[in-house]
Amino acid sequence: KAxxxxxxxxxxxxxxxxxxxxxxxxxxxxxxxxxxxxxGQGLQFLFEYFSETQRNKGNFPGRFSGRQFSNSRSEMNVSxxxxxxxxxYLCASSSKADTQYFGPGTRLTVL
Amino acid sequence: xxxxxxxPEALRxxxxxxxxxxxxxxxxxxxxxxxxxxxxxxxxxxxFTLYSAGEEKEKERLKATLTKKESFLHITAPKPEDSAxxxxxxxxxxxxxxxxxxxxxxxxxxx
Numbered sequence: 001k002a003x004x005x006x007x008x009x010x011x012x013x014x015x016x017x018x019x020x021x022x023x024x025x026x027x028x029x030x031x032x033x034x035x036x037x038x039x040g041q042g043l044q045f046l047f048e049y050f051s052e053t054q055r056n057k058g059n060f061p062g063r064f065s066g067r068q069f070s071n072s073r074s075e076m077n078v079s080x081x082x083x084x085x086x087x088x089y090l091c092a093s094s095s096k097a098d099t100q101y102f103g104p105g106t107r108l109t110v111l
Numbered sequence: 112x113x114x115x116x117x118x119p120e121a122l123r124x125x126x127x128x129x130x131x132x133x134x135x136x137x138x139x140x141x142x143x144x145x146x147x148x149x150x151x152x153x154x155x156x157x158x159f160t161l162y163s164a165g166e167e168k169e170k171e172r173l174k175a176t177l178t179k180k181e182s183f184l185h186i187t188a189p190k191p192e193d194s195a196x197x198x199x200x201x202x203x204x205x206x207x208x209x210x211x212x213x214x215x216x217x218x219x220x221x222x
Contacts, residue, residue: 004154033208043155043198043212056207090154094208099145102154 001026004093004103012109018079021106025072025093031055032074033100034066037088046089049074078108086110113138117199117213124189124220132184132216134199143202144182145210146175148195155198158184189220 005024013019025032033056034046045058049068066076072093078085086109092100116135124130136144143162147155159168161177168175172193174185184197196217200210 031208033210035210035212042214043200043210045209045211048208050207056209058209092208098143099157099160100208100210101157102147104154105152107152 006103010107020077023074023091029093031094033092035090081110113211115213121217127188129187134182136201138201140204142204145200147198191220194220
């Protein structure tokens with residue numbers, strides 16, 4: 001089975017812009033979760049989608065949003081980018097409320 | 112609030128020198144505890160899931176154990192290719208697929 005894929009792998013944006021990241025889960029997995037990883041804060045949960053519905057949301061501002069499509073693919077969007085949004089954004093998928101398998105991540109740099 | 116603390120933050124070992132990594136946690140109700148390995152610039156790679164105190168799991172040179180307050184990742188006779196950051200995460204009850212991660216232990220194994 002193919003693993004979790006994320007596109008793009010690298011992104012460079014400037015402050016004030018917006019960005020959309022994409023995640024394709026493992027085939028058959030219906031839950032997709034997003035995490036932000038930074039050197040200072042580590043891995044922090046952003047939100048989770050299951051069957052196109054947001055099931056959980058972490059403690060992030062409303063500039064961070066996401067959605068899930070009927071084929072379980074998910075996108076996350078960050079509007080009005082700030083320097084502090086520079087991070088590795090990780091997507092994870094799971095078949096039920098169980099083991100989450102992570103993708104390679106998207107490295108976002110905000111200048 | 113769920114909390115996960117990993118120690119030490121960094122660990123240097125000689126090849127063949129066995130040691131243990133610690134993960135202390137507080138959670139209202141534990142559904143599962145996960146161990147992941149992360150190489151630089153990559154997404155976390157799943158290692159183990161532990162569900163109840165007293166449970167143990169092994170994979171090659173790694174063995175994970177769980178008590179009501181801690182988990183240990185024992186590394187027996189490590190090799191340089193075991194060098195990575197090891198992450199511990201708790202999966203609380205009634206939280207969908209939201210994981211709370213510790214800060215990780217950066218392991219360096221010298222030949």
